[in-house]
Amino acid sequence: MTGADGTADLGDLFDRQTTAKIAGGFVVAAVLVYLLGAAVGWDQTIARLRNAELRWLGAACLSTLLCLAAWGKAWQIVLRVGGIDVPYRKLVVTYFAATFANYVTPLGQAGGEPFIAYVLSQDTDANYEQSLASVVTADLLNLLPFFNFAAVGLGYLLLRSQLTETAEDLAVGLGVLAVGIPAIVVAGWQFRSVVERAILCVVEPLARRTDRVTVDSIRERIERFYESIARITGSPRALLSATAFAYVGWVFFALPLYFAGLTLDLAVPLLLVFFVVPASTLAGMVPTPGGLAAVEGALTGLVVALSALSAADALAVATIYRLASYWFAIVVGGAAALWVLYRT
Template identity: 40%
Template structure:
């Protein structure tokens, strides 16, 4: 299992390198380096600070959800765990989907709680983070439409359609899933139980879990999700913190453009950043390469005469360099500390 995960990660990073190579060659390496060499380091430092603000806001959101589930974490522990969660997302394929199982294990060890509770907490936070991202994207698109000739760009029209589709489709799917959660739970039990027992038989020194034990853990996960959904105050606080985190990310991209000397309207960052984050579901670790490509395409497609491909890529490199590598380095250290203690 570990070997398969390692191979998937290596292949994912290899794919990301290929995407970066194509992206850099299309934009022009020399022009990109020239833009980065002239960047204002003080503003680059501000991008780093707002990145820390984003991590703190989402770390507090995770702490809020865990508190709803009866799990207490101090502020430093919550930030410690969340940076570890981002590290897991950034080094495993399919982003959050690949990182959530690792994050759940990290939460269970730091907070001394059940694995399924940690999984329910991080799954709830990831789901809640989606809501403000699409809402903010719609606000950004709406404002930008009033300021520019939005209809002149086919790519931006497609982006608008995608945002509206997600804003309607995803909540509808969540609602249907919630209404049929007990049926879904039975199906998950039926599919997961034999698979887990089959895998456990081939893992050295791992006892084969009983059918009742697996069902109990799956039931515990669904009950934890219900507890989060049934707490309006906790949901409101977590959504507010998630919105603050998204704003910090958007502010980071806006500051990155100012750092390279080509300011853009903040409204552009409002809809570009959430749409770019959708590329995080690709098999590339943490969306590396995919997110950058989507951001550059949208920024160049926007009716901004001063934003060329080298300029857009330089700003994205500054922004994503902070948003990707800051939590990866800090989270890697956090995960390593937990591993040593264990």
């Protein structure tokens, strides 16, 4: 995934081996989705989908666009603080392309961040470490609303005494992430010298076997990465502004589930959406593209457990939601990725 100069090579991100893995992931996910529908009942689910009101589906797709646009703006603010000044009109296309990379790659966050960092380093005067530091910071900011919206939804469920055993387990999972991720980030910053030594210990045996990697070059890149992070975090006003856009993005990220209910004339309370969407996002950590099958299964199970909807109706809602928030984003992001590849 890196070239001779140590930067990510765009062609390697979608080479034959990676493409084969992506295709295999979609095949496995398709089988799992079919099995999910077979267990719930495809006939009832399809019958419900036939009555979909397309205007609400359009609203759900528009919400997805606004979500990505808001998160793209948050990225622009962070990048500007890091010394990378990119016009928003240009950056938002790059962000859509990175979203495509995230959504089609199993465990895609590992592929999306190097992708956008590479493109930014090609589009601007910033080096790869500056770009990657900005990307990581923006991603962390976008995680903050995840926990707050989950807490709002959890509070709604507690007030209604509607927290099932499954929801309790998910609430614990969200709580662990809420504490664990910030703790890891803080530890990685406070003990950066330890992190650097650990990375160099891993790199040193590789450096002995190839001249494409050297310990000194990796050390220099790590130091430049931390310097870029320090520069970004030194502007609290800009970070506050970026965080505000991150929250706006999360509102529009959750709304497609509410609109999915309206599309099928099924009641999905808005406050319930704020719990279900973050909780189902945990399922996206499974090694299928975009968490396919796992997210649909989690959404279906949660909606059934926390509302009066049947399993078939819940699967229909999950299907509409994923159509608007996942497949629509892939189509738009794919077009953006083609443009970015042409541009670079």
